[in-house]
Amino acid sequence: MKSGEINIQYIKGVGEKRLQLLEKLGIKSLDDLVHFYPRDYLDFTDLTPISKIEPSSVCVFCATVGFDPVAGYTGRGKATFKTTVTDGTGTVHVTIFNSRFAASALHAGEEYLFYGKVTKSKNGLEMANPTMESLDREPGLRPVYPLTAGITSGVITRIIENALPLYFEAESNAAIPDDIRRKFNIAHEKFALSTIHFPKNKADLEIARRSLIFEELLTLQAGMRLLKSHDRGKTDYRIERDCSDEFIGSLPFTLTGAQLRTVRECIADMKRDIPMNRLVQGDVGSGKTAVAAALLYTAAKNGMQSAMMAPTEILAGQHFNTLSAMMKGTGLKVALLTGSATAKSKREIKQAVAQGKIDILVGTHALLSEDVAFSRLGFVVTDEQHRFGVRQRGTLASKGLHPHTFVMSATPIPRTLSLIIYGDLDLSVIDELPKGRQKISTYAVDSSYRKRIYAFIRKHLDKGLQAYIVCPLVEEGESDLISAGEYAETLKEKEFADYRIGLLHGKMKAKDKEKTMSRFLSGEIQLLVSTTVVEVGVDVPNAVIMVVENAERFGLSQLHQLRGRVGRGKEKSYCILITDAGGENAKARMEIMCRTNDGFQIADKDLELRGPGDFFGSRQHGLPELKIASLTENMDLVRQTRNACDAIFHRDPELNEKENVGLKAAVKKLFSEENHLSLN
Ligand code: ADP
Ligand code: MG
Numbered sequence: 022m023k024s025g026e027i028n029i030q031y032i033k034g035v036g037e038k039r040l041q042l043l044e045k046l047g048i049k050s051l052d053d054l055v056h057f058y059p060r061d062y063l064d065f066t067d068l069t070p071i072s073k074i075e076p077s078s079v080c081v082f083c084a085t086v087g088f089d090p091v092a093g094y095t096g097r098g099k100a101t102f103k104t105t106v107t108d109g110t111g112t113v114h115v116t117i118f119n120s121r122f123a124a125s126a127l128h129a130g131e132e133y134l135f136y137g138k139v140t141k142s143k144n145g146l147e148m149a150n151p152t153m154e155s156l157d158r159e160p161g162l163r164p165v166y167p168l169t170a171g172i173t174s175g176v177i178t179r180i181i182e183n184a185l186p187l188y189f190e191a192e193s194n195a196a197i198p199d200d201i202r203r204k205f206n207i208a209h210e211k212f213a214l215s216t217i218h219f220p221k222n223k224a225d226l227e228i229a230r231r232s233l234i235f236e237e238l239l240t241l242q243a244g245m246r247l248l249k250s251h252d253r254g255k256t257d258y259r260i261e262r263d264c265s266d267e268f269i270g271s272l273p274f275t276l277t278g279a280q281l282r283t284v285r286e287c288i289a290d291m292k293r294d295i296p297m298n299r300l301v302q303g304d305v306g307s308g309k310t311a312v313a314a315a316l317l318y319t320a321a322k323n324g325m326q327s328a329m330m331a332p333t334e335i336l337a338g339q340h341f342n343t344l345s346a347m348m349k350g351t352g353l354k355v356a357l358l359t360g361s362a363t364a365k366s367k368r369e370i371k372q373a374v375a376q377g378k379i380d381i382l383v384g385t386h387a388l389l390s391e392d393v394a395f396s397r398l399g400f401v402v403t404d405e406q407h408r409f410g411v412r413q414r415g416t417l418a419s420k421g422l423h424p425h426t427f428v429m430s431a432t433p434i435p436r437t438l439s440l441i442i443y444g445d446l447d448l449s450v451i452d453e454l455p456k457g458r459q460k461i462s463t464y465a466v467d468s469s470y471r472k473r474i475y476a477f478i479r480k481h482l483d484k485g486l487q488a489y490i491v492c493p494l495v496e497e498g499e500s501d502l503i504s505a506g507e508y509a510e511t512l513k514e515k516e517f518a519d520y521r522i523g524l525l526h527g528k529m530k531a532k533d534k535e536k537t538m539s540r541f542l543s544g545e546i547q548l549l550v551s552t553t554v555v556e557v558g559v560d561v562p563n564a565v566i567m568v569v570e571n572a573e574r575f576g577l578s579q580l581h582q583l584r585g586r587v588g589r590g591k592e593k594s595y596c597i598l599i600t601d602a603g604g605e606n607a608k609a610r611m612e613i614m615c616r617t618n619d620g621f622q623i624a625d626k627d628l629e630l631r632g633p634g635d636f637f638g639s640r641q642h643g644l645p646e647l648k649i650a651s652l653t654e655n656m657d658l659v660r661q662t663r664n665a666c667d668a669i670f671h672r673d674p675e676l677n678e679k680e681n682v683g684l685k686a687a688v689k690k691l692f693s694e695e696n697h698l699s700l701n
Pocket of ligand 1 (some may be wrong): 274275277280303304305306307308309310311348431455662
């Protein structure tokens with residue numbers, strides 16, 4: 022029988038009621054059960070003589086019970102059972118509350134292990150409700166499981182004890198192929214699983230943990246690898262002649278080293294007949310558009326049509342203007358197709374595209390879903406697509422088109438992480454800003470500065486410049502936070518009565534958002550009050566102040582994105598973070614923002630201070646949830662499993678060989694339906 026076919030209700034200790042409790046813990050199968058790992062261990066091996074116990078510390082000692090526990094009551098009427106235990110070096114008064122059952126396990130004159138916190142009072146050392154064990158069990162580390170109401174760690178321990186042999190008897194293929202296991206010094210699954218639940222000592226536990234983490238990371242990377250090779254198909258479009266240099270030479274500036282490197286990497290990809298599938302990560306202002314332009318030019322010169330897509334119409338409009346200017350005099354045709362154009366102009370553009378008269382078509386993502394037919398689409402550029410998960414990346418290929426694709430993202434992710442998150446994409450990084458960029462001065466202040474900040478903003482608006490004020494999203498019941506709508510109203514009535522204020526928030530219709538944004542872009546709106554919807558990269562060079570209210574509510578990377586909305590023109594720009602949060606962590610985060618403008622450094626710090634939740638919590642990257650591995654703490658194993666993956670895929674790119682059956686099954690399980698990924 023396969024492990025998946027064993028009903029856990031019939032495992033000794035489970036029964037109908039516990040079945041439901043287990044389900045609450047996410048345990049539905051035997052497989053889930055044996056992979057339900059302890060969150061901690063009680064270490065019964067590290068004994069302390071009573072005389073050496075530091076009061077208030079958690080420790081384990083071995084001692085003889087002086088007399089059978091004596092029943093009594095506390096002042097509040099709680100049942101107590103008291104005894105005194107000794108190990109020859111000292112004594113401890115032990116009190117067990119409310120459990121006759123626990124107390125009855127202790128017998129005068131016998132030795133036990135006591136685990137818990139020891140406190141000191143006028144009576145001497147005391148211990149309340151210790152975890153106790155008799156000496157007939159082998160001393161070791163005892164698992165502590167994540168719990169739900171109605172089930173104790175002890176119950177889960179016994180259920181797993183019964184489940185493990187069933188699991189090992191069942192037919193299954195190990196996820197880690199044998200030769201890989203040997204090469205990377207990984208333990209057998211049987212050892213790893215038994216030990217993670219019931220370790221004999223810390224050294225064994227370490228080996229087991231490492232093995233299970235290795236297995237999980239290998240599975241994750243193998244899954245990403247399968248996605249990467251999936252559906253790529255072949256393309257009819259290849260770059261035969263690299264003419265990027267002539268384009269680059271025509272630009273009014275010199276490309277940075279990082280920009281040049283990225284162009285080279287892409288051209289190399291596009292010389293092959295496997296479609297390019299590349300992500301470029303570059304901080305705001307690092308010049309991703311110029312890179313895209315060099316590629317668009319080269320693609321066109323090699324006979325391809327291209328599409329360039331942006332998440333909003335405004336952004337598409339900006340790209341159109343930039344590209345039109347850059348392509349002037351090259352003889353290439355650039356066109357803009359947006360929903361708001363007249364029916365007639367849309368028709369004309371579509372026709373020209375279908376006839377192959379347009380080389381570069383700019384628009385929103387609707388370009389691909391609408392009835393736009395290209396005559397020779399060979400290259401697709403997508404801007405700011407970082408919000409899309411793994412799943413969406415396949416859309417193009419699934420339409421039966423296999424153009425080269427180039428995705429631009431301004432969300433810096435620590436490099437080590439992006440290797441995994443974007444494991445299905447090739448990655449280029451623009452980690453260098455053009456020379457001579459002025460730093461955006463950043464300040465963190467408390468709300469007592471608000472009046473002064475308003476005056477500072479007014480001074481700039483009077484000079485014809487513009488500003489943003491960003492508020493966090495407000496959930497109902499969060500009364501101490503300011504919602505963008507109310508905020509804008511008050512400003513309109515008071516401090517900014519003589520100014521033109523606009524409001525932008527997520528609940529607005531896409532069309533209204535765009536309208537507001539373009540009124541801001543044209544200068545009609547001077548001060549824009551907004552939620553984070555303003556994050557996505559519209560360029561308003563005239564905006565020079567970014568104020569963020571309740572700044573502690575934002576992740577560092579998000580603050581950095583927001584800050585990137587200013588400093589895009591010639592004028593000196595400012596970012597002002599308002600927060601009244603006094604915690605150490607909040608302070609540390611504000612301090613980092615004031616100290617550096619480097620998005621990658623900020624991303625690393627964000628990871629350190631907030632943990633990977635910011636990158637993975639919202640599942641924005643569509644990665645499956647991990648049980649034991651941590652992408653940030655197990656970097657070393659991330660690298661090793663990457664190498665292991667290389668070896669495996671080199672031999673068996675689709676994981677169809679017999680030795681990889683287990684791995685493929687593990688991949689399918691990890692990337693199961695709740696992660697919305699389909700792997701065939
Ligand atoms: P982002 O990476 O944020 O999309 P953009 O492509 O919009 O950045 O570039 C920001 C600005 O920097 C643009 O005005 C662009 O013309 C300019 N720029 C790009 N590359 C360079 C460079 N190598 N030297 C100087 N300016 C550059
Ligand atoms: Mg951009």
